[in-house]
Amino acid sequence: MQIRYFAWLRERIGTGAEEVETDAKTVVALIEELKTRSDAHAFAFSDTAAIRAAVDQDLVPFDAPVTGAKEVAFFPPMTGG
Amino acid sequence: MEVEVRDSAFDPGATLNAFTARATGAGAIVSFTGITRDLATGDLQAMEIEHYPGMTERALTAIRDEAMTRFNLVDALVIHRYGRLSPGETIMMVATAAPHRRDAFDAADFLMDYLKSRAPFWKREITPDGAEWVAAKDDDEAALDRW
Numbered sequence: 305m306q307i308r309y310f311a312w313l314r315e316r317i318g319t320g321a322e323e324v325e326t327d328a329k330t331v332v333a334l335i336e337e338l339k340t341r342s343d344a345h346a347f348a349f350s351d352t353a354a355i356r357a358a359v360d361q362d363l364v365p366f367d368a369p370v371t372g373a374k375e376v377a378f379f380p381p382m383t384g385g
Numbered sequence: 386m387e388v389e390v391r392d393s394a395f396d397p398g399a400t401l402n403a404f405t406a407r408a409t410g411a412g413a414i415v416s417f418t419g420i421t422r423d424l425a426t427g428d429l430q431a432m433e434i435e436h437y438p439g440m441t442e443r444a445l446t447a448i449r450d451e452a453m454t455r456f457n458l459v460d461a462l463v464i465h466r467y468g469r470l471s472p473g474e475t476i477m478m479v480a481t482a483a484p485h486r487r488d489a490f491d492a493a494d495f496l497m498d499y500l501k502s503r504a505p506f507w508k509r510e511i512t513p514d515g516a517e518w519v520a521a522k523d524d525d526e527a528a529l530d531r532w
Contacts, residue, residue, distance in 0.1 A: 311435055311507035312518050361440035381521030384506035
């Protein structure tokens with residue numbers, strides 16, 4: 305599964321994309337797994353209230369399933385306009 | 386090109402004229418143009434806008450489609466830039482065309498509220514002191530409850 309990071313999440317983790325093998329069934333379970341990858345990941349995901357998630361480019365809640373997803377992205381609240 | 390995500394500058398006046406010219410049957414055209422404004426301290430050097438290629442186009446198209454469904458519109462246009470912008474440059478615009486003004490105004494307002502917190506853009510302000518990500522405002526999220 306491809307994991308994408310944007311804005312300060314990308315900066316804190318140190319990469320915009322990484323490939324991970326996971327059995328996580330939901331976004332929140334995936335976050336718990338990603339936090340164990342490095343101190344940078346743990347720091348980036350320390351405040352999940354400040355994080356949004358997209359599964360295959362659709363914004364989803366944290367209890368959404370990730371099974372079979374090609375791409376899961378994490379980013380701060382959006383600031384367009 | 387009813388939804389466009391681009392890194393280069395565009396002319397909002399010419400864009401609006403072209404939009405108006407093809408809005409057959411419209412009796413009202415409303416447009417909003419967003420400009421990179423300087424900070425209160427006056428030392429903004431640039432605004433950098435990051436986005437999520439692919440999802441950005443999907444999100445903007447979904448928001449525009451929703452506006453077309455909710456309001457009685459002839460047409461709607463959304464353009465948003467990414468990359469590095471100087472103070473005074475145009476960031477984005479929306480335009481709506483409707484038989485009557487109320488739908489045109491409301492749809493433009495709706496498009497702005499949704500693209501502020503549902504389109505994957507992130508702004509970063511560059512000043513002599515460094516770069517800082519712009520925080521989302523609670524007000525922006527709350528604005529969605531109006532719809």
